[in-house]
Structure formats: structure tokens, C-alpha cells
Amino acid sequence: MSRPMEPAPRHAAVLFADVAGSTRLYETVGDATALAMIGRCLEVMRAVSEERDGRVVKTIGDEIMAVFPSAANAGYAANDMQARIAALAEGGGPPLAIHAGFHAGDVLESAADVFGDTVNVAARLCALAKGGQTLIDAATMAALPMALRTRTRCLDVSSVKGKEADVEIHELMWQETQEDLTTLAPRRAGRNARLTLRYRDQEIDAAELAALTFGRDGHNDVVILDRKASRLHARIERRRDKYVLIDHSTNGTFLSVQGEGEVELRREELLLRGRGRIYFGHPSVEDPGSEAVEFDTGAQGAAD
Numbered sequence: 001m002s003r004p005m006e007p008a009p010r011h012a013a014v015l016f017a018d019v020a021g022s023t024r025l026y027e028t029v030g031d032a033t034a035l036a037m038i039g040r041c042l043e044v045m046r047a048v049s050e051e052r053d054g055r056v057v058k059t060i061g062d063e064i065m066a067v068f069p070s071a072a073n074a075g076y077a078a079n080d081m082q083a084r085i086a087a088l089a090e091g092g093g094p095p096l097a098i099h100a101g102f103h104a105g106d107v108l109e110s111a112a113d114v115f116g117d118t119v120n121v122a123a124r125l126c127a128l129a130k131g132g133q134t135l136i137d138a139a140t141m142a143a144l145p146m147a148l149r150t151r152t153r154c155l156d157v158s159s160v161k162g163k164e165a166d167v168e169i170h171e172l173m174w175q176e177t178q179e180d181l182t183t184l185a186p187r188r189a190g191r192n193a194r195l196t197l198r199y200r201d202q203e204i205d206a207a208e209l210a211a212l213t214f215g216r217d218g219h220n221d222v223v224i225l226d227r228k229a230s231r232l233h234a235r236i237e238r239r240r241d242k243y244v245l246i247d248h249s250t251n252g253t254f255l256s257v258q259g260e261g262e263v264e265l266r267r268e269e270l271l272l273r274g275r276g277r278i279y280f281g282h283p284s285v286e287d288p289g290s291e292a293v294e295f296d297t298g299a300q301g302a303a304d
Contacts, residue, residue, distance in 0.1 A: 013074035013140070014114060014122040015054070015102035017045050017081055018063035020131030029094060037088075038062045041096060044084050052077035057114055063126075067114050071104040071136075071143040078102060078134040079148075079174040086132070100134040101125025104143050121167070128169065138168040142237070142246070142269075146210070148172065149239065194298035195236070195243045195272065197222070211237045214280065214293065215249075226291045228281030234265075236272070243272045243297065251281035272297055 019025075019041050026034040045064045046056045054068040054077055068074040078100050089095045103125060105118035125135040136144075141152050151173040195206040199222055206212060213220045215233035224233060230249040237244050247253040247265035256262045257276040262284055277284065277292040284292065 009106040009108055009116070011070075011105070012107045012114065012118070013068040013071045013102055013104040014107060014119050015049075015066045015068065015074045015078060015100060016063060016123050016126035017066070017078070017098045017100040018126055019085075020097045020099050022062045025094065037093070037096065040088060041085050041098065044088070045081050045098070048077050048080045048084065052080070057112070065114075065119075065123075067107065068102075071102070071140050072145050072148065074102040074104070075136075075144050075148045075172055078172060082132065082134060082174040097131035099126060099129035099131050101127070101129050102134070102136060102140065104140045125169070132175075134172040134174065136170050136172055138170060138269075141170045141172075144172075195238075196296045196298070197236075198294040199224075199292075206236070206238075206243070209238065211235055214278075222293065224280045224291065224293075226280050226282075230281070233280050234278075244269050245272055245278065249281065253281075254279040254283045256284050 019038050022034070022038055025037065028034075029037070042059060042062070042064060045066070049056050049064070049066040049068070052068060052073045054066045054073060057065045057067055059065075066074075066077070068077060081098060081100065085096050085098055101122055101124070103118050103122040105116075105121070107114045107116045107118050109115075121137065125137065129135045135155070136152070138154075141149060144152070152170045153173065155169045155171050197204040197206060197212070202222065204212070204222070212222060213232065213235050214222045214224055214229075215231050216224055216226070216229050217231040220232070228251050230251065233247075233249040234253045235246045235248065237246060245253065245255060245265065246269040247267055249266075253265045254262055255265065255270060255272075255276060255278055257274050259274075260276075263270060264283070272295055275294075275296045277294050279292050
């Protein structure tokens, strides 16, 4: 007798959103009114999820769990939910807010429900959020389009149940008040990102580029001629006025900043600063020659 096939994992973004302060709401306005208000909140969250190509998987009391095809869909949905639910109280009723969290990654789907680590992380992020907040982790933030990524800010590093390493927590901002725009404006109007790269006979001015890929495969922006480099080894990504090196490799990426020691990255990321060299698949002591990519951010390094 053949065994039933297990569901194959697929990439998705899972969002949890919970009505904040629902217990106090029942105390202040009464059971019937509070139940009706929470019901309206749940209707809004369901409608927004569907508008953003998502699906509400389940409702648990005053909380929803929804699944979206991408981090972008979940991000726009979270912002819409926050704004629309805050607007429900504009007629003079008690203030309403939700706290939300979402995470993008592989999920398993069975009987219209979704399972896996992605679901657990999203639930934990929602639990950490305060009323009016939407929290995400660093990897999900990096998967957002620039229009949303510029509206994030790093809050803290927190432990998440089931994760050995701490998770970097970011907030996705949704408000459009003058105060919020004033706070965000310096980030958009900051110094221009600067980055110059040199590899063999190539020199690349990356100041106007959003991202660059490195690896042995010929489809990369910079093809690394090193047998220890992976086919798709690493990426440099611009984030506002800074550049971040992100490792995707098997053997690791090694970053040497002038005047400092060498740092090894394995499926990690690091802010580029000052001047230095990047080695693909091995530390500099193994091959200090021409296979390194030299970088210069235009900022003063530790040795200056």
C-alpha cells in the first residue's frame, strides 16, 4: 500500500494580526459593542488580505493568520490593515489598533492550513509587536521592494523560540503624519551611496546600482574566476545610503577591512565600510592574490 505524498514546501509570507487591547475594550464599551467592533476589524483584515492576493487561513479569537505570495504583498497588506483599522475610530469611538508581524520563507500546506518555521517566526513577531506596530525580521525586510524598505527601521535583536541565533527585529512604518515624514526624511535625503569595486581589469562604480551579484556562473554581474567560489556566491545590495554584502555560498565569504581583522560570512550579511578586500570561498591567507574584489565606500576606514 503506497504512502500518501507529503506536501512540497513553497515560498510564501505568513502574517499574523491581532486586535490590540481587546480585553480592555470589552471592559470599557461592553461585550456586545466590543464584539461588534472586533468583528469589523476582522472583516477589514480579511478584505485587505484578499485585495493583496492573500488568503486568511484562520481566525483565532481576535487574531487572523493570513498567507501571501510574497513579502511585498504581506507588507502592503499590513500597512493597509493598520491604516484602515485606525480610521474606524475617527467617528469618535474608542481607538482601535492592531499589532502584526510577518515572515517570508518556505511553508507546508495541508488541508488549507500552513505549517512550518515561517509560521512560528511570524507568530512570534506579532506577539512582540505593540499596538500600531508591524514587525518583521531582517531577511524579510531585505525581500521587500524599495518603496517599503525605506519605511523600515531597526528596533532590536531578540531571541525567538526555536531559533538558536537572535533575530534582528525591524518595524514597518505605516503612518503618514507630518511627524513620521519628518523622522523619515533624513534617511531619504542622506548622503549618496558610494561604492567602487575593482576585480582584475574591471572597475565598477556601483553608486547608481541597486545590487550586484558575484560568483562563478557567467550570469553574475562579476564573474569570479576562483574554483572555491560558488556559482551564485554573494550579493552586494544598496540600502538607502549604504551597501551590504550578503553571502549565499557553500564555502563562505571573507571580508577584510583595511586596518582590521578578517570577518567570515556564512549565509550572513555585513555592512561595507571604509576600504578593503572580499575573498570568495577562502580566507585571504590562502590566496592573497588577484582573485579578491577590492572595495572602497569613500568613507574613512579604521586605518585612516
